[in-house]
Amino acid sequence: MSIQKNPEKLQMTDAYMTFLLPFGFDQRRREETINDLESNGYTYFQIDEAVVDEDALYGHRIEVLGKELEQYFYPYIEDKLFPCSPEKKGFHRYTAIIGKNYTMQLRDELYDFYMRSTDIILCPFGIAFLVLRIDLKDSSEDISDVLDFIQHFRAIEPNLKEDKGATIIIPQTGQTFTIHDYLFEHLCPFLKKTVLHERKLEGHFGTLPYFEDERMYVSSFLVTETDAFISEENLFRIGNLNGKDPDGMPFVSATNPDYIQQSLSESLHDRWAPHLYMIATDHNFSTVSNRPVDELTNELSQYMGTHYYNLLLHYFYKIMLLRVSFEYSEVEWKRDEFYVKSLIKLINVFSSSYYFIEISTRTGGKELSKLFRKTFRIDARFDEVNTTLQELYKSQENSNASRVNTLLFILTIFTVISGIYGMNLVIKDWEAPSGWKEYSSYTVFEWISLATAVTGIGLSVYLIISTFGRLFKQWLRKKKLHMHDQ
Template identity: 55%
Template sequence: MQKNALINKLEIQRSHMSFILPLGYNDRKKKDFSQTLKKNGYTYFQINDNLSGMDIYGEEIVVNGKELEQNFLPYVGNKVFPNSLEEHGFHRYTKPFTEEFNFKLRSTNIPFFIRSVDIILGPFGIAFLTVRVQLKNVEIELSDVLDFMNHFRAVETKLKEEQGAVIVCCESGSHLSINELFFEYLCPFLKGFILHDKKLKGYYGSFPFFNDERMYASAFLFSREKSQMTQDQLYRMGTLDGRTPTGEEFISANNPEYIQRYLDHHLHDRWAPNSYTIVTEHAYITATNILPKDMSRELSQYMGTHYYNFLLHYFYKIMLLRISYEYSEIDWEKDDEYVKSLIKFITLFSSWYFFQEVSTRSEGKELSKMFREAFNIDNLFKEVNNTLHELYKSQENDASARMNMLLFFLTVFTVVSGIYGMNLVIKDWESPFGWKEIATYTFLEWVSLITAVGGIGLSVYLIATTFGKLLMSKFRKKKSKSRIF
C-alpha cells in the first residue's frame, strides 16, 4: 500500500530573503535612468569599493570584492562588474533601507525588515529589481516562512491562494499591497522608465514572453541547531508550499517516490546533513541547521557570488524566451528588416553574454548546472539555434529569389539591347513632337520603347527601394526602445 507524504514541522530562527523581479526598460534612456537612481539615493556598485560602509545585507554580512572577482571567469566578470555605465554589462545600483513592516495574512502577523533594494540595468532593455528582506529574529514555523514568501513574491494577486496579504508600514501605519509597496512606496520613480506591454494588464513592466507577475524567491534559512531536515520540508521549500487559503499546512505532492525523484533533480546536498540547497523554477533556497556565527562565509557567498551566478542564468532564460517570442511575431511577407535585426540580436546575445562556463569554483559550477536545468536553458538555447538557422535560411532564400528576378530582367534587357546593337533610340524620340507617332510604331519599335522605358523604370525602382529600406531602418531604430529592435 502506498504511503502518503507527511508534513514535518521545522522551526526557523533566522532568515535572509531576496525577491527578484525582471522589468523591461527603455535602453536608450539608460543615462537618464542612472541619474534618477542616483538622485533617489542609489549608489553605483563597483567591485573595487564594494559599497563599503553601507549595511545592505544586514547582520554585519560583508561581501568581499576580491572573492567576487575570482569566482567568475575574466570574460564573464567584465560583463557582470562593468567599471562604468558606458561599458556593456549589468549595472547595479543599490540603496539601503532598514525599514520595519508587518506582514498580515489571516491571523498571522510577521514582522520583517527591508534591508536594501537593487536595481540592475541589464543589457537589451532588461532590468532587475531585487528586494532584500529579513524576518525579525524570532522563531517561526517553516510553513509560515514559505507562506510569507509565496505571498510576498506575488506582484499581481490573481489566484485565490495568493490573495489576502497586507503590508503595514510601522512608521506611518499605512496599509499597502505588494504592488503598492514596490511601485509607490519603495520605487515610485520606476513608472517613468519601465515599459508596459499594451496587450497585457497589470503592473508596470509586464513581458508578453515571460510570467513576470510573480517574483523569483531566494532565501537562506537557519533552523534550530542540529535539527533534522526531512524530504517533505526540502520539497516544500522548492515549491514554496506554505499554507492553504484556510491556514492549513500544505504540500503539493502526495507520493513520497515523486518527492524523492523531484529532490534528486533539484537538490544540492554537498554539505548534507547540515546544509541543503534546492533550486527550482520558482525558488532558490539554502537551509542549514548550523548557527549563523559559523556560517558567515556561506552567507557572504549567498549574497555575493551565488547571487550573480543566479542573476546571469535568470537573464539567460528571459532572453531565450524573448527570442522565441520575437520569432513568433515575424510577418514573413513584410518584416524583412525585422528578420535581419533579429539575426543581429541573437548573434550579439550569444557572443557577448551567453556562456556555458561562468564560475571558476567547483561549487559555483555545480550551482550553474542546477540553474541551467531548473530554467531549462539548454533546451531553450537549442530552440534559439534552430531559430537562427531558419532565419538564415529564410534570408538566403529571399536573397536568392531577388537575385534570380534581377538577373532575369537584366538578361532580358541585355538580350534585347544586343539585338539592337546597344542602340534603343528611335529617330522620332529626337523630335519634341515625335512621340505623337507612337500609334504608327512597328513591332520592333514597340519592343524598343518597352525595353527602354522598362529599363529606366527598373533603375528608378532599385534606387528608390534601396534608399527607402535605409530610411525605414533608421526610422525603426530611432523609434525603437531597444538598441537592436
Template identity: 45%
Template structure:
C-alpha cells in the first residue's frame, strides 16, 4: 500500500456557490414574494435577457438559451416558470457585490459575495443560494478548502467548526448564520419555520441538524500544475486544516483514496479539468488558463447549478417524506396520513424524474448526483412508505366499515323481525310515557331499537360535521403556527 503524499497546489481563481434549504408555510408564499420584491429581489425568468450577466461576477455571462436547451421540456417548464403564479421553482435574485474578510485558523480569505438567490420550491421548501468568489491573486488549496469547510457551517456546534469571524466594513459577524439571516437574507427570516415538532407535513428540517450548506466550487489552479488524486479526494471532503491548524487529509489509505475518487470523478475533460461529486460538495478543478474556461465557468453558474439544485431538492423532499412518515401518529393523525399520501403522489407525478437533461454530459453529471445523494434508495423507501400508508388506510377504513355494518345489521335484523314496523300504539298522537314501565318484552325491544337508531343517526351526523370543523381548525392552527 502506497503512502499518502499531500501535493501543494496554488489556486488563482475560486468561485463558490452555497445552498441551504429551509421550510416556509405555503399560505405565506404570496406574502413572502411581496417582501422579497420590496427588498429589491428580482424574479428570474429566461425571458429577461438583461439578467444574463447580472448576478455572477465580473466578466461572467450565462446564456439563457443554453439553459432553455439543456433540460427536458417537462423539467424546463417547472425550473423556469414565466410567471409567479405558475407551479414550479420561483427564483428571486439580488445583487450583493460586497467584499468580506473571512478569518479562520490564523488565515484571512478575502471574498466577494456577488449575489444571493431565494428559490421557492414546491411543497413549502425553499433554497438559499449564495454566490461568492475569491478576491485575491492567489491562495493555497489548503486554505481555500479550510475556508469553504468553515463558511458552509451556519451555526457551529463542534470545536472544529468554531473560531471563525466575518469582517465587513465596521461589522463583525461571528457566524455565517448571522451573515445570512441578519444581513443578506434579512427579509426571509420571519417566514422560516423553526418548529421542532412537525405539524402534518409542514415543519422545519430536523434531518439537517448540523445546519451545513451544500457547496459547489469551481477552482482554477496554476496552469503549470498537475492534478493529483489526493487533491481531488481533499476537494470532495473539503479537507483543509485539522483542529490544530495543520494541513490534513481524512484518510491514511492510498488505495481507499483511489477507489473513492474513481467512483465519484467525472473525467471527460481530463487531464486538465476534473469534476468530483460528494455528499458535501460538487467541485471542479482545472489547470487551464482562465481565458480558456469562460464557457466552463458560465456552465458552472447556469446549467450545472440548476442540475445540482434540482437533485438537491429531490434529496430534501425524499428525506422529508421519510421523516414525516416516521413521525405520524397512526391513532390520531388520520387526516395527515391522507395529506402525506397526497404529497408523495404529487411529488412523484409532477416533479421527480430520473432523466432531466438532453445533453450527454448533463446525463453523466446527473448520474453522479443520483448515486452520491442515494436518490434511488430514498425513492424506493418513499414508494414503500406510500404502499404502507395505503395499506394502513385500507385497514382502518375496513375496520370502520365493519363496525358500522355490524350496528346497521343489528337494526336491520330487529326491524325485519318486526316487519319494518316498530311503532307501538301508545306512541301515536301524544306519547304517554307513564305506560312505559308496563311494556311487554317485545315492546321494550321496539322502544330501545327506535331510540338507539335515532341516537345513532344523530351521532353519525354530529361526528361527520364535527370532524370537518375540527379538521379545518387543525389546518388553520397548523398554518398559523
C-alpha cells in the first residue's frame, strides 16, 4: 500500500475523545444488569434532573442542558432517547464518574490520559454501548500523536500490525493491561457476565457476529493552536485516523490530492469553515477547530450533548440493520418457520418504533443526521432490509400455501373413501374379540377400510404429537432468542 510520509504538522492544544463499544446483552437478565450497574456507582440519567458535577462528567465549563436536548429532537424521538424510568421502552443511560489518570505505552512513547467518565447504555433489542470519555493530558501534542493514541486505544482486539503494541499502565500499582483487559478486568469487570457471546465466534465481537470491525467507534473534539491552518491533508488524516505507522513515523494513507478532495466531499461538513470542521467516516466522527478553547464552550456542550445522541442513534440504526441482514442469512427455510416469524416481527417493531428519517428539529441537526446516514449507508441498508422483509413474507406465504394444499389433499382422500363407505369404516368382524384373526378372509373393500382406518388413526396421533412438539419447541426458542424484545 502506497502511503505518504512526513505530512504537515498541526499542533493541538486540547483533545476530547468519546469511545463507543457496542455489545450484546441478555435481556432476560436485565434487572440483574441494572442492579450491578447501580451497585458499581452508575446512576440513571434523566434530562429533567440536574447532573451533580458536570465539570467532572464532561469537562471544565461544559454544560449539557436538558432543555436543549428536548428542543433538538422531535417528541417521538425524545420519548425513546430519554425515557423517564428504566421500565419504559427506549435507551437507558447509566453514568459513572471515573476521574482517574492512566498511561498508554506505545512503542517507546507514553501517552498520559484522563478517564473522565463512562456511560453504559442499554438499548432496545439486546444491544448496549459502553461509552468512555477521555482527555489527553498533554496539551502540546502534534496531530500525529493524537491520532496514533486514538487508533491504538480503539483497537479492542488488534489483529493488524499497525494496531498492535499498546498497553495501559495503572500509575498507582504499575499493573499493565491490554486494551480489552483494561476495560473488562480493570474498568468494568462486572460487565463480563452481562456480555453475550456467539458460541461459534471468539473474542469480544463474537457478541455481535454481524459487526464488521473489532475496534471501537470514536467521536472526538480536537482543538488546534489558535488560527492554525487546517489543511485538506490533515482533515483527511483525522477522518481516517492516519497517525503513525508501525515504525512511529507520521503518514497519510493517500498520495493523490484529487482522491483526498473526493473523500472529503463525502465525509466533510464545512458549514463553519475555516474555523471549525466536522468529519464523519466509518471509523470516527471528529470536530476540529482552530479557535481558542474558551470560545468553544457552546460547541463542546453540543459535542457532549446533542451531537452525542445524534451519533448514538444513527450508530444504533447501523448495527440493527446489520443485525437484520445477518439474521436473514442464518435462516434455514425448511426448518426455521418460527425464526422467520420472529425476524419479521423484529423488522416491523424496529422500523415502526425506532427507525425515523427525521429526528431533529434544528437545521444543524438535520445536516448532521444526513451526514451520518450517508456515512453509515443507512438508507441503502434499510432498502436491503425492506427487500428482505418482502422475501420473507413471500417465503412464508408459499410455505403456508404448500402446507395447506398438502393437508387438503390428505383430507380429500379420506373424505372420498369415507363417502364411498357411507361415512362408516367399521367392519362387523372387528366387533368380535376374534375378529382380527379373520383378516385373511377380508375382501378388497375390507382391506381398503382397514388401511384407511389405521392410517387415519396414525395420522391423527402424528398431527397431535407434532403440533404440541412444535409449540413446545417454539416456546423454548422464543425464550432463548428474545429477538423482538424492546
